[in-house]
Amino acid sequence: MWSRGAASDPADANVLTGQLGGTVSQPFHVIAKPTGAVCNLACRYCFFLSKAALYPDSAFRMPESVLEAYISQTIGSQLGREVPIAWQGGEPTLMGIGFYRQAVELERKHAGAGTTILNSIQTNGTLIDDDWCRFLVEHQFLVGLSLDGPPSAHDAYRLDRAGRPTSARVVRAARLLAERGVDFNVLCTVHAANADRPVEIYRYFRDDIGARFIQFIPIVERVTPQTARAAEPGWGDRRGPGALYTQSGSGVTGRSVKPLQWGRFLSRVFDEWVRHDVGRVYVQLFDVALGLWLGQPSSLCIFAETCGRAPALEHNGDLYSCDHFVEPKYLLGNILEKPIPDLLASAKQVSFGLAKSATLPKQCRECGVLFACRGECPRNRFIVAPTGEDGLNYLCAGYKAFFQHIGPAMRFMASELSAGRPPANVMRWLASGQEAASAGRSAIGRNEPCPCGSGKRYKHCHGS
Helix, strand or coil, X not given: CXXXXXXCCHHHCEEECCCCCCCEEECCCCEECCCCCCXXXXXXXXXXXXXXXXXXXXXXXXXXHHHHHHHHHHHHCECCCEEEEEECCCCHHHHCHHHHHHHHHXXXXXXXXXXXXXXXXXXXXXXXXXXXXXXXXXXXXXXXXXXXXXXXHHCCCCEECCCCECHHHHXXXXXXXXXXCCCEEEEEEECCCCCCCHHHHHHHHHHHHCCCEEEEEECCCEECCCCHHHHCCCHHHCCCCCCCCCCCCCEECCCCXXXXXXXXXXXXXXXXXXXXXXXXXXXXXXXXXXHHHCCCCCCCHHHCCCCCCCCEECXXXXXXXXXXXXXXXXXXXXCCCCCHHHHHCCHHHHHHHHHHHHCCCHHHHXXXXXXXXXCCCHHHCCECCCCCCCCECCCHHHHHHHHHHHHHHHHHHHHHHHCCCCCCHHHHHHHCCHHHHHHHCCCCCCCCECCCCCCCEHHHCCCC
């Protein structure tokens, strides 16, 4: 989960000692799934519900042996004073508060003096009540709340198992978390039902929900010609052996966001945020982008040069290369048999991580925004580049338009930070009209198409 605008600190890196010999020092962040794929919702775009097919005879509850191994191994391999413990699903609140009380006790048992445990939990919010809020406040859990916008956007795909809408229950949870003083951020997936409503969605979170920390994640559901028809009703509707969703195919479902649609969404939200809310509302992608313009390594794995630092831990102790690659071929092993640091330093995982950079097509290697994008997430790199090379990111056009669009403002904010001044000064800079002069000196011609993807000429759009 996002750590509220904080970039990763190399001093807090974990030490991985594994089959490659020697010691590998790099940060890692394990996403633990104590209920596996079990959830009380059946969101139409959820790729993870089908992972239940991997464990057909399981009760899908993390036993104490796995829980203690996860906590002790994570704490024991941490060099820094702050140790992240992340809970996700499925729906992790299905484990009940008692499970997390036990987890907190184990954290106290294994954490040394001066160590701070940073617990986070990603939830659909439908089970949040006063008891949960008291626990979350007491133990300072950071909560990620999944919400896709107002009811018409959220309820398009986020339904319960009876096919009923869930937005009212999630909004109730947001109100309760805010009233009880629980730290939370909103995680919004962007898909066919909300991608053309960027400013409305953002203002809804800011004004109606009162969110001050927001994440946006694109929905890209890959399909093959053979699975396309079966996929459309929703991977969440598919059960039983053979129904496992895998990262394969060069097509996408109708629920998926389109490349330029994604770029426009981010650009429009950025325009609203950069003119009104810098320093008041924090959008994860914008925070990370500012770090990139400052020359810092990405604190978000999708924009890192290599990957493999965010493995997924299943309820039974199986560790997979990534949350998006919980598939048999990406199984690294079980933490009851080999500790997490050894599994992450294995030749298999190192190869998985390095492949992100090694397989970039020429179009990416020569791109002016490679420093920011780095080819994005490998799960989305499944289309053929104009050169005929495989591995171009499906969302490439959108990301390129977005990063080009935010360049002038990012350069200004980076210069302000470097000079010891607040980046919020960008709002006054934009209001003064100085952006236009900066844009005029960019590499984009005034009669060229605007990189935001609007279809207008640059001079009639963001160059006006």
